[in-house]
Amino acid sequence: MQHIQSLQSLINELCKLPGIGVKTAQRLAYFILKKSDQNIPALVQSLNDIQANVKLCNKCFDFTEQKQICDTCTNHKRNAQNICVVEDPSGIQKIESAGVYNGLYHVLHGSLSPLDGIGVEDLKIAELFKRIEESLVTELPITEIIFALDPDLEGDTSILYISKQLSNYKNIKITQLAHGVPVGGDIEYINYRTLAKALENRIEVS
Ligand SMILES: [Zn+2]
Structure with a gap:
């Protein structure tokens, strides 16, 4: 199979997740790619949302959405x-x-x-x-x-x-x-x- 850098980068990122080995990362990457028109925008949106909206509570340091x-x-x-x-x-x-x-x-x-x-x-x-x-x-x-x-x-x-x-x-x-x-x-x-x-x-x- 030819080397596709973007795909490899995605696999590398997925491998950083806990419990995800190379094989699973490859499977997930191919799944994401398969219906990329549907899967990717939703995935990107939710990743952006958690980065923008989820904070740590100033008191207990649990995750919280848009609250101090x-x-x-x-x-x-x-x-x-x-x-x-x-x-x-x-x-x-x-x-x-x-x-x-x-x-x-x-x-x-x-x-x-x-x-x-x-x-x-x-x-x-x-x-x-x-x-x-x-x-x-x-x-x-x-x-x-x-x-x-x-x-x-x-x-x-x-x-x-x-x-x-x-x-x-x-x-x-x-x-x-x-x-x-x-x-x-x-x-x-x-x-x-x-x-x-x-x-x-x-x-x-x-
Ligand atoms: Zn709290």
């Missing part, structure tokens, strides 16, 4: 004194689907991984402490931080680092998902019932 503060953070029916710390916005989706948590969230946008060069300043850690500090002078100070990070080395390293700093706040309980969440698993791949149980039976970080 997201709907979850401004929902007064939720318990603003509990903050569940997740690695990515997808973690919020998962926990919401489990249907047992009514507090707020904080997205770190990754986890500490010195080997990959991801340090404290690369994550929304300072922002978490700023939120805590700001809450302490309100009527609804934060009373519990719940870690729902992936049960891997990076997740554990992050919990250790953050909870050490949190121990300065005597009135804040620090918890994490109960054991039973498969070690080495990813919280995106465990089922809702397991996650609901792990949340309800959460344990204190020692």
Whole structure:
């Protein structure tokens, strides 16, 4: 087959997506090309839209559309004194689907991984402490931080680092998902019932 540079560039870009190998990228690229008159404008439009419209909430750093503060953070029916710390916005989706948590969230946008060069300043850690500090002078100070990070080395390293700093706040309980969440698993791949149980039976970080 002759080399088509534009096609190769598309395949290269698709390969950067998580879980997409070369074979899948090629299949997707050919699919996009097949009905290019229909597929490409819609795809380009939605990529442009998310780039233009989707922002990070200034408080929890979840994705939000055209707002400074997201709907979850401004929902007064939720318990603003509990903050569940997740690695990515997808973690919020998962926990919401489990249907047992009514507090707020904080997205770190990754986890500490010195080997990959991801340090404290690369994550929304300072922002978490700023939120805590700001809450302490309100009527609804934060009373519990719940870690729902992936049960891997990076997740554990992050919990250790953050909870050490949190121990300065005597009135804040620090918890994490109960054991039973498969070690080495990813919280995106465990089922809702397991996650609901792990949340309800959460344990204190020692
Ligand atoms: Zn928010």
